[in-house]
Amino acid sequence: MPNPTAAMLVIGDEILSGRTRDANMHYLAGQLTEAAIDLKEVRVISDDRAAIIAAVQALSGAYTHVFTSGGIGPTHDDITAECIAAAFDTPIDVRDDARALLQAHYDRSGQELNAARLRMARIPEGATLIDNPVSTAPGFTLRNVHVMAGVPSIFQAMVASILPNLTGGAPLLSRTLRVTRGEGDIAGPLGQFAADHSGLSVGSYPFIKDGLHGSNVVLRGTDAAELDSAMAKLSAILTA
Amino acid sequence: MPNPTAAMLVIGDEILSGRTRDANMHYLAGQLTEAAIDLKEVRVISDDRAAIIAAVQALSGAYTHVFTSGGIGPTHDDITAECIAAAFDTPIDVRDDARALLQAHYDRSGQELNAARLRMARIPEGATLIDNPVSTAPGFTLRNVHVMAGVPSIFQAMVASILPNLTGGAPLLSRTLRVTRGEGDIAGPLGQFAADHSGLSVGSYPFIKDGLHGSNVVLRGTDAAELDSAMAKLSAILTA
Known part of the structure; x- marks a missing residue:
């Protein structure tokens, strides 16, 4: 049986402008090779709603798994979660379990769970949360798309939490x-x-x-x- | 007037397997920003004929410029030039000026211009050569696609030779x-x-x-x- 296939979608203007050098692609490539999942394509696109939706739909239809990085923080340019929901025509709203995670985290640190931070609890309907041991705000898996943070330490922790649950083929x-x-x-x-x-x-x-x-x-x-x-x-x- | 747009296509199994960490994307991104050309998308794909042709056609139609890296050497897995020609339904064959460059180079170094090396003189009809001051074998520009080597020192030299001829917008x-x-x-x-x-x-x-x-x-x-x-x-x- 052939190995499962994968694509990665890196979302972020800062990579395309040359301001930041992406580190997540190389990391994920190595992890997927070890897990016997064939990474077939990577796309890097900007924080642009239409571009994100089109790429998610194309890659989700073509490969077994899609891994995204970037755009799930609290600021106005973090639009990935909304776009994933739109790509699958799925409602998105603040979810109780995600809100509870954030509330506990900010209570512990004595910070306010304000409106901006609460955006990080917006999860498309039917998604499964991805654990974030670094800064709590979760990623999520919707259908075959795994949505993760762009900060490398968080991205790596999220990959570690989902990879054991994905069945690879024979190790290459x-x-x-x-x-x-x-x-x-x-x-x-x-x-x-x-x-x-x-x-x-x-x-x-x-x-x-x-x-x-x-x-x-x-x-x-x-x-x-x-x-x-x-x-x-x-x-x-x-x-x- | 908006800036010209660009996409980059990185061709190579070794990036997707995690064996090699790509260095050309970050380099090109910085150079294009300086030249006021907006890099909108990067794709990394494997040495696969159908994938290369499809990506070249999609990106060439969507952006002002497409820059490719990788797959123009002498070995059996170097199929980029053939695929670019196929993407535009253009004939490709050994071209006299490219052959002369290689012949002079290998004469100087006392090596044989064998059949494998001669593959590097195969240039699609109507293309313009891109100078390679590092190892002679040229890249080429066909329509709006600039085809360059993957070895970083050669890639950078080729970018330096073509960028001054591309008109950018107002520097960002x-x-x-x-x-x-x-x-x-x-x-x-x-x-x-x-x-x-x-x-x-x-x-x-x-x-x-x-x-x-x-x-x-x-x-x-x-x-x-x-x-x-x-x-x-x-x-x-x-x-x-």
Whole structure:
């Protein structure tokens, strides 16, 4: 059975303006690979209602899971929850359990649960809350869309709380051969090798380091013995 | 007149698997902001023919410019050039000027211009070459799509060679106010401020540092005097 598929939707003007460097994509990519869920696409879009709704609908229909980051705080530019609800034509309002979480949190810290903070208790009907051990305000899962915060420490905690409940396929294993020859030198035999091993994924990722051209050749598959055997052959071919 | 718009398409399995952390998105985002070209969307997709063609067609139709990174090397998994040609139903073949560049480069370095390397001279009909001062193999611009290498040093050199020829709008300026209060405390007055200054973009980017919740509030606009005046008001409101 093929692995489940996933897309990520990063929501935030600050990434697109170059002000902030996104850290969540790389984190989620690594976690999903370990969980044997195939991340197929990432989109980064701005805090724009129409853009968010269109992207959620497109990705939700195309992949098993969609993970979003950003736009669920208390300020006027935090519009993700509203847009997710709109994408599925679902009502959204303050929910009692989310409000109770926030009320307890702000009571403890002696702060007021004001109107802005209460916006973070607005949850689309039928959604499941995602625990936020860092700052309490929850994320949520609606259908196959997991809606999480953009602040990396919160995003990572939310991913940790939902990933164990998502069923992945067979874990994808990889083996890497570092070759200090230009890709142009190895491309011929490597293409033949890839054709001979159609059950494996064969990628070549070039680098330039200290003026030296080289490539990391990565084999990916689900069978460790098959990978080891293929890697031995590849090593003989490329480093002969 | 509104600024020209742009999308970026990052092509590469290695980003989606978490093996490599993309560096080009953040670089391009900063460069485009300086050039007054509005980056509206980034997509990261795998080395998959159908996915590349669909994304190029969608983004090319929606934005003034599309910038791609990755997949133009000599190995079997480098399929970007073929896919760009297919996306526009344009023939692609080895082009004499691109071949001459490569021939001279490999003659100088005493390496063979073999069949794999010659693939890097395959250029869609009607495209303009993009100079590659790092490793010679050119990128190209076809219609509104700028096709560049994924290796960051090459990507950056290619961006530097094309950006001066793209006409941007009025440069977007920004002012940042760092507020060491939780977003929930400032959200009310900030929302009112944003409503009162609809000609500016007002964003709030929360952080947690050493357990302290705060936010960078960023004003963006094209008029420096207007920004300074607004920032003085904002500072009085939020730090009063």
